[in-house]
Amino acid sequence: MTIEVRVPTLGESVTEATVATWFKKPGDAVAVDEMLCELETDKVTVEVPSPAAGTLGEIVAAEGETVGVDALLATIAEGAGAAAAPAPAATAAPAAPAPAAGGADSVDVMVPTLGESVTEATVATWFKKVGDTVAQDEMLCELETDKVSVEVPAPAAGVLAEIVAPEGTTVDAAAKLAVISGSAAGVVAAPAAAPAPAAAPAASGAKDVENAPSAQKAMAAAGLSADQVTGTGRDGRVMKEDVQKALAAGITAAAPAQPAAAAPRAPVSADDTAREERVKMTRLRQTIARRLKDAQNTAAILTTYNEVDMTEVMALRKEYKDLFEKKHGVRLGFMSFFTKACIHALREVPEVNAEIDGTDIIYKNYVHMGVAAGTPQGLVVPVIRDADQMSFAEIEKAIGEKGKRARDGKLSMAEMQGGTFTISNGGVYGSLMSSPILNPPQSGILGMHKIQDRPMVINGEIKIRPMMYLALSYDHRIVDGKGAVTFLVRVKEALEDPRRLLMDL
Incomplete structure (x- = not known):
């Protein structure tokens, strides 16, 4: 049927x-x-x-x-x-690489769904090697896309019979990554087939083969050249494990290796080259660089500054943080106050929450708040949807959960799309003042900074107050100076007197 x-x-x-x-x-x-x-x-x-x-x-x-x-x-x-129907398809995949590798028991490992508008990825790391036993759902490798890292689990239990796409390979959204054999034949055949590529390094040494990025980094750190390491990867590629084996065997950096590598860069001395490390940019870092440069080229970015006295917010937080955590199960931080203050200001100055689409302005009657988070892979901006409908506790829980997922590299594409305004907290790294750059197509981003005690004149008297510099970068094509300054003043007023948030003033 x-x-x-x-x-x-x-x-x-x-x-x-x-x-x-x-x-x-x-x-x-x-x-x-x-x-x-x-x-x-x-x-x-x-x-x-x-x-x-x-x-x-x-x-x-x-x-x-x-x-x-x-x-x-x-x-x-x-x-x-x-x-x-599945029988021919299942037997066809392993037939080419190794007829004995499992027949109908073989399972192809395919690139998973990468997300909206993502068509390709780079194989970053293989956690398993050919011949290893794998359990179902055990992580096999990690892919890097323009926006997120994606872990690929094993679709079935068995033995990793073949790695089709080694580290460093760029694959499309429907590509095959590997083959898992579940049969006894596959268990025996996979290790036996592994030496085949290893036997060919001498023949393939003259070929232009790109080694695994992790291997390149390891060789650079050890001062080894690719000629000193026997590659066991596909087409004789050098893998990270090959570098480790070479070091364990006592191979050291050859004297001519560094000058040879430095030849194309004549102005750089050999000593400096030996202390350098060349690592290919990740796809995420390439995308960050491209998007930020596009923002500079497209938007008319200006920044306005102000400072806020954090005395009242800190006092309120100190008074209620224990009760807050006991009731809601989450710590009361500063981010929920800033999120609420920005939402309050966006209602008064809606153009900061808008975007340009050709010759149209799209005003958003909702707030999807982006919260910039630094991760080992680079800067990402998870989005808290409908933040204007959330309580303090819901905002704190969402920020904590998104931040953890960002650091673990578990954010999905959908979680980083659709933001209407962004908050960036450079203060956690000690930044005293900076000019944040827009996250297109948004028209505004608020920069938070370090809280620092400074002498301030209060009612004619000099007092020490915890002060923070605020910076609002905005797109001058849609936001006028008056609107930008008004927005920042409203944020300042709401933080210096949090009761205004309660009274919607």
Whole structure:
């Protein structure tokens, strides 16, 4: 029996969509509600689940095609046809690399869904090597995309028979990463097949093969050249484990290695080169660099400054922090006060919460607050959606949870999209004053800084007060100076007298 897969209802006033990504290919087995493809409209991204279990037959609408509502996307074969179809597909994948590696027991490890508008990724790290036993859902490797890191779990238990995409390889959204063999033959064959690439380093030494980034870093740290390490990766690539084996074997840096590497950079001395380390930028860092430069090139960025006396906020926090934590199970920090103060100011100056779309201005009647977070991989901005509808406790919980996920590299694409305004806290690193850069397409970003005791004149008397510099960077194309200054003054007033937040003043 053949089941048709059709375009679902796309939403009010949306009549067509573009097929962005197919997660399955003809011949693949699919389960009920398993995601088949992703559609993009001018407003949202829609995932299309499988209406039945079976085998994906024909893909009618290929990636890039525009389809209307209820249009036919693909067909799914049920019953006997479905049971028979996976057999050729399953045996075909391992047949080319190693006929003895498992036959019908072999499972392909594919690139998982990368998220909206992400079409490729780079294989950053393999946690397993060929011949290792893996459990189902055990992490096999980590991929880096333009925005997030994605861990790839094992789809089944067995033995890692082949790594198709080694470290440093750029793969598309439907690529095969590896093959897992679950049969006894696979367990025996995988280690036996491993020496084959190792036997070819001499023959492939003259080839232009890109070594794994982790291996390049390890060789640079040890002062080794690629010629001194025997590569066991695909096509003779040097892997991190190969460098470790070379060091364990007592291989040391050869004298001519450094001058040879420094030859293309004549102005740099050999001594300086020996103390340098060249590491390829991660895709996340490349995207950060590109987006920030685009912001500078596109927006008319200005920054206005003010300072806030944190006495009242600190006193309020000190008085209620124990009760707050006891009731809500989360610590009361400063970020919830600043978030509330910004929401209060955005209501009065809505253009700071707007964005430019061509010749139109889009005013947002909601606040999706971006909270910049520094991670080992780079700066990310998780978004707290509908922050204007949240209480202090809900904001603190959301900030804590998003921050932890950011540091662990677990943020999804959706969690970093759609922000309308951003808060960046450089004060946690000791910054006294800075000019934050816009997070496009947003029109405003608030920079928080270090709280520092300073002498202030209060009612004609000099007193020591905990002061913080605030900086608002804004897009002057949409926000005038008056609006920017008014916004920052309202934030200052709300923090210096938190009762104004309660009274909505």
